[in-house]
Amino acid sequence: MSVQKPQGSMSGAFFALVRRDLLLAFRRRTELLFPVIFLLVVVSLFPLGIGPSPQLLARIAPGVIWIAALLATVISLDALFRSDYEDGTLEQFVISGHPLTLIALAKILTHWLVAGLPIVLMSPLLAVWMNLPSGTLGVMVLTLILGTPILSLIGSIGVGLTISLKRGGQLLSLLVFPLYVPILIIATAAVMASADALPYTQFLGLLAAGLITSLTLAPFAAAAALKISLS
Amino acid sequence: MTEENKSKQKPRKNPLVLFIHKLGSPAYFYRFSGKFIPWFWAIFLVLTAIAMYQAFFVVPADYQQGQSFRILYLHVPAAWMSLLAYSFMAIFAFIALVWRIRIVEILAMCSAPVGAAFTVVTLAAGSLWGRPTWGTYWVWDARLTSELVLLFLYLGVIGLYNSIDEPRKAARAACLLALVGAVNLPIIHYSVKWWNTLHQGSSISLMGGSSIDGSMLWPLLIMSIAVKFYYGANLLTRSRVKLLEQDMRKAWVKDIVREGK
Numbered sequence: 001m002s003v004q005k006p007q008g009s010m011s012g013a014f015f016a017l018v019r020r021d022l023l024l025a026f027r028r029r030t031e032l033l034f035p036v037i038f039l040l041v042v043v044s045l046f047p048l049g050i051g052p053s054p055q056l057l058a059r060i061a062p063g064v065i066w067i068a069a070l071l072a073t074v075i076s077l078d079a080l081f082r083s084d085y086e087d088g089t090l091e092q093f094v095i096s097g098h099p100l101t102l103i104a105l106a107k108i109l110t111h112w113l114v115a116g117l118p119i120v121l122m123s124p125l126l127a128v129w130m131n132l133p134s135g136t137l138g139v140m141v142l143t144l145i146l147g148t149p150i151l152s153l154i155g156s157i158g159v160g161l162t163i164s165l166k167r168g169g170q171l172l173s174l175l176v177f178p179l180y181v182p183i184l185i186i187a188t189a190a191v192m193a194s195a196d197a198l199p200y201t202q203f204l205g206l207l208a209a210g211l212i213t214s215l216t217l218a219p220f221a222a223a224a225a226l227k228i229s230l231s
Numbered sequence: 232m233t234e235e236n237k238s239k240q241k242p243r244k245n246p247l248v249l250f251i252h253k254l255g256s257p258a259y260f261y262r263f264s265g266k267f268i269p270w271f272w273a274i275f276l277v278l279t280a281i282a283m284y285q286a287f288f289v290v291p292a293d294y295q296q297g298q299s300f301r302i303l304y305l306h307v308p309a310a311w312m313s314l315l316a317y318s319f320m321a322i323f324a325f326i327a328l329v330w331r332i333r334i335v336e337i338l339a340m341c342s343a344p345v346g347a348a349f350t351v352v353t354l355a356a357g358s359l360w361g362r363p364t365w366g367t368y369w370v371w372d373a374r375l376t377s378e379l380v381l382l383f384l385y386l387g388v389i390g391l392y393n394s395i396d397e398p399r400k401a402a403r404a405a406c407l408l409a410l411v412g413a414v415n416l417p418i419i420h421y422s423v424k425w426w427n428t429l430h431q432g433s434s435i436s437l438m439g440g441s442s443i444d445g446s447m448l449w450p451l452l453i454m455s456i457a458v459k460f461y462y463g464a465n466l467l468t469r470s471r472v473k474l475l476e477q478d479m480r481k482a483w484v485k486d487i488v489r490e491g492k
Contacts, residue, residue, distance in 0.1 A: 181423065
């Protein structure tokens with residue numbers, strides 16, 4: 001593949017791509033809803049499986065909501081580059097001359113807006129279902145705001161590596177879940193600390209640090225993964 | 232030859248650089264590694280025999296844990312090796328991605344199953360030790376949990392490598408995953424450690440004095456050295472088989488088959 005001289009500015013390409021992907025996502029509204037519905041179904045299974053005791057549900061609420069968020073993210077991740085890979089758009093991105101890292105970052109941002117943000121917006125409902133103490137709802141939402149972008153960022157590396165496989169989705173979960181372990185631990189610790197009236201800002205700080213680190217490193221790794229998959 | 236070419240050729244005369252370049256050739260690597268493998272196996276067997284004899288017959292039973300502490304002589308070297316194998320894999324993966332040397336790609340990928348096996352041994356030995364000591368096979372303590380996550384990381388690398396058909400592309404994808412895992416591993420380790428600090432404190436440290444008696448310690452150190460030779464022998468054997476498999480129709484493989492060794 002020969003790389004062309006890039007047309008237009010980098011920020012122009014970035015926003016054009018975000019706009020296009022959002023447009024594409026909103027044209028397929030039912031698909032857009034799948035991860036959210038999945039999230040609701042998974043969380044509703046826990047009271048059915050464990051029993052409706054309010055104290056028990058309140059105790060496990062942070063973990064359940066966060067695990068459901070992880071699962072919903074991984075379900076939606078496969079769509080991150082899939083259609084662009086299958087119709088050859090991804091190769092066009094590579095030869096467009098714009099850095100692939102920037103393109104990966106634009107795709108990740110769109111993925112978070114489409115799949116991560118709905119989780120954040122749904123979390124108050126989930127918190128009511130799981131009987132989460134109302135005082136900790138704010139912390140829950142904050143951990144999701146800081147944490148779900150990390151899920152999209154790390155997940156994009158896994159998607160980049162598995163994109164050339166026909167059934168990459170199954171492998172993807174094996175690749176990314178171990179990498180999600182620290183986020184799960186820190187985020188649920190923050191919510192539990194706030195439920196026990198303990199200081200929790202240090203956990204939010206750790207999550208923010210994780211967000212900044214993955215924001216600076218993950219797009220490069222995702223771009224490298226895409227290049228390997230396209231070779 | 233132009234002036235520029237001459238200056239480019241110069242560094243090759245350094246014997247070490249020349250040797251490294253030679254090692255990159257499959258035929259040379261195959262023959263060179265073949266010389267080491269019998270020695271590695273022999274050293275491994277001798278050291279293991281010494282360490283195991285000491286561990287089972289000479290070292291007295293622990294006054295608290297009784298006989299069950301002898302699992303330590305398998306558990307601890309395997310645990311060290313499982314981490315060391317991951318570091319080796321990550322270093323090989325980095326070299327493979329930067330310089331694209333096929334042999335190093337193979338070394339990185341052959342390191343994964345050996346490391347995963349050590350992780351399984353660590354987990355199995357740990358839970359067998361846990362039964363008499365903690366009264367249960369499995370406890371979600373920090374070190375067992377991070378070892379489990381390490382196993383998942385290994386399985387991810389192996390799974391990705393085996394799912395992509397084209398061997399070199401598969402190796403490069405899995406190498407990148409190994410590197411991402413290596414960046415994450417300390418974060419995972421410390422988050423899990425902090426998440427649960429139930430485990431008894433680490434009783435062997437290289438820096439300070441260790442709380443284990445000297446007579447109990449030295450078979451452990453011998454065993455951990457033996458395990459390293461096992462890793463080396465296993466890694467080289469696997470890599471040689473992989474090389475033969477990939478280069479099935481190449482001239483150098485035919486030469487080796489003709490020579491019959």
